[in-house]
Amino acid sequence: MRDDYHLSDHELLLASDGELSSSAASRVEAHLAACWTCRARRQQLDKAVVSFVRTYQRALDVQVTPVDGPRALLKARMGRLAETRPSRWQDWLRHPSWRWSFSALAIAGLGMLSWLVWPAISPPRVKAATFTIPNADLTPGAAVLIGREEVCRGSGIKNKQVSRAIQREVFREYGIPGAEPRAYEVDYLITPALGGADDIHNLWPESNATTVWNAQVKDALEDHLRDMVCSGQLDLATAQREIAVNWIEAYKKYFHTNHPLGGAYRK
Amino acid sequence: MTEPFTKPKTIVSLEMKEATGIHELSPTEREVMSLFDEMRKPLLRYLGSFMLFPADSEEIVQDTFLALFQHLRRGRARHNLKGWLFRVAHNLALRRRRDDQRDRQSMSPVSIQPDECIADPGPDPEAQFSDKQTQKTLLAVVEALSDQDRRCLYLRAEGLRYREIAEILDLSISTVSVSLGRSLARISRATEG
Numbered sequence: 001m002r003d004d005y006h007l008s009d010h011e012l013l014l015a016s017d018g019e020l021s022s023s024a025a026s027r028v029e030a031h032l033a034a035c036w037t038c039r040a041r042r043q044q045l046d047k048a049v050v051s052f053v054r055t056y057q058r059a060l061d062v063q064v065t066p067v068d069g070p071r072a073l074l075k076a077r078m079g080r081l082a083e084t085r086p087s088r089w090q091d092w093l094r095h096p097s098w099r100w101s102f103s104a105l106a107i108a109g110l111g112m113l114s115w116l117v118w119p120a121i122s123p124p125r126v127k128a129a130t131f132t133i134p135n136a137d138l139t140p141g142a143a144v145l146i147g148r149e150e151v152c153r154g155s156g157i158k159n160k161q162v163s164r165a166i167q168r169e170v171f172r173e174y175g176i177p178g179a180e181p182r183a184y185e186v187d188y189l190i191t192p193a194l195g196g197a198d199d200i201h202n203l204w205p206e207s208n209a210t211t212v213w214n215a216q217v218k219d220a221l222e223d224h225l226r227d228m229v230c231s232g233q234l235d236l237a238t239a240q241r242e243i244a245v246n247w248i249e250a251y252k253k254y255f256h257t258n259h260p261l262g263g264a265y266r267k
Numbered sequence: 268m269t270e271p272f273t274k275p276k277t278i279v280s281l282e283m284k285e286a287t288g289i290h291e292l293s294p295t296e297r298e299v300m301s302l303f304d305e306m307r308k309p310l311l312r313y314l315g316s317f318m319l320f321p322a323d324s325e326e327i328v329q330d331t332f333l334a335l336f337q338h339l340r341r342g343r344a345r346h347n348l349k350g351w352l353f354r355v356a357h358n359l360a361l362r363r364r365r366d367d368q369r370d371r372q373s374m375s376p377v378s379i380q381p382d383e384c385i386a387d388p389g390p391d392p393e394a395q396f397s398d399k400q401t402q403k404t405l406l407a408v409v410e411a412l413s414d415q416d417r418r419c420l421y422l423r424a425e426g427l428r429y430r431e432i433a434e435i436l437d438l439s440i441s442t443v444s445v446s447l448g449r450s451l452a453r454i455s456r457a458t459e460g
Contacts, residue, residue, distance in 0.1 A: 009448050009451070009452050010444065010445065010448045013444070013447060013448050013451060014444060017423075017428075017429070017447075019428070019429050019444065044455050044459065045451055045452075045455055047455070047458070048451045048452075048454040048455035048458060049451065051401065051405055051454065051458050052405060052409070052420070052424065052451075052454050053424050055401075055402045055405050055406060056312065056409075056421070056424050057312070057424075058402075059402070059406060060311070060312040060315045061308065061312070063311075063315070063321055064307075064308055064311050064312075065321070065325070067304065067307060070307065070325055070328070070329065071300070071303065071304070073329060074299075074300070074303055074329055074332055074333070075292070075296070075300065077329070077333055078296050078299060078332075078333065078336050079296075081333065081336060081337070082293060082296065160322075161320070161321070161322045162322070163322035163323070163325050163326045163329075164322070164323070164326055165325075165326040165329050165330070166326075
């Protein structure tokens with residue numbers, strides 16, 4: 001072995017990752033046994049791997065939300081898929097010649113259909129449904145098992161952004177599958193600030209078109225109930241139940257009024 | 268006068284739902300759920316390399332597991348399902364990135380922020396500070412890598428072999444190897460100071 005010969009980073013990495021053939025691995029090991037410079041370099045590279053993995057896992061794991069909500073959603077979506085037979089037509093469409101034939105036929109068919117039929121029909125206007133109170137069967141409310149201390153700690157638990165998949169799922173459940181997302185706020189029935197769960201049973205499409213009992217009014221109620229819970233005037237379970245049963249009635253009860261107060265509603 | 272309350276509705280706790288089992292799972296569903304529990308976090312970490320919004324990454328993971336469910340129902344190959352999951356998630360994320368570029372919003376997606384660095388808990392504040400500084404430096408190096416280098420690195424950190432990474436990213440094995448070598452050399456230089 002020449003004195004000035006050293007292994008490259010590339011060779012050292014392949015050896016550490018077990019990606020070399022057995023003969024090449026033996027050659028690298030023999031060199032490392034004799035060469036302190038290469039051993040030191042391998043240690044540096046191993047240290048870089050350790051630093052990266054540690055930072056990578058820590059920094060990204062803090063962004064991962066609890067598994068319960070996504071798990072429940074996946075279960076529900078699989079349950080619905082399971083009710084349908086697995087279709088086989090996609091399988092033969094995978095074959096390139098069938099796929100091209102099918103595409104050509106489909107384009108020709110659609111062209112013909114639109115030419116013949118389109119003038120006779122006009123797209124129906126979907127009237128936006130208004131939901132001021134959620135459907136109790138679809139959205140009974142779901143809470144996680146946390147206590148008053150956690151609810152009242154710091155500035156409280158923030159609402160998580162509801163993913164588009166979950167929004168679509170909520171729209172589908174409420175019979176408005178093609179709803180314009182901007183027309184609704186998919187809102188938590190029991191707000192996470194009061195221990196509400198990140199779960200589809202706790203979400204409903206609150207119409208933005210609602211002018212009186214709207215999302216801002218509900219937000220005011222949520223803040224008020226949290227204040228009451230944290231000051232010991234109301235227990236957490238009662239606050240969760242009241243808001244889940246009928247949040248408008250809860251507002252009237254706890255604000256002692258039949259109408260939203262202040263500027264919380266839009267004229 | 269306020270009207271009387273409607274009949275009370277049940278507050279469903281997640282733990283109760285798990286315990287009562289609202290829907291009886293089939294063996295395939297059970298297998299998918301078990302893989303979901305094991306692989307959701309690694310997939311979400313890998314999707315971090317695409318700089319997507321967290322909610323979008325979560326949606327991609329959902330779609331990946333629904334695709335897995337269909338894959339298993341059709342009796343397709345069960346060989347290396349872990350690699351299969353990464354490949355499907357990768358393809359869905361690429362599609363989402365294309366859609367996002369077409370329909371770009373003013374907000375920028377969430378990436379790893381240096382403020383999210385967590386120092387090793389220990390009694391020595393100086394060591395904690397140094398640990399946090401090293402992490403910040405390292406994250407800056409990773410952010411500066413090309414998309415391809417970052418994805419190779421993330422997949423390797425999730426325990427995938429070079430051949431699997433090459434298949435997922437549609438690269439040659441030697442390209443994967445060169446990419447990893449390049450990234451680690453940069454990380455090593457940065458962390459050695």
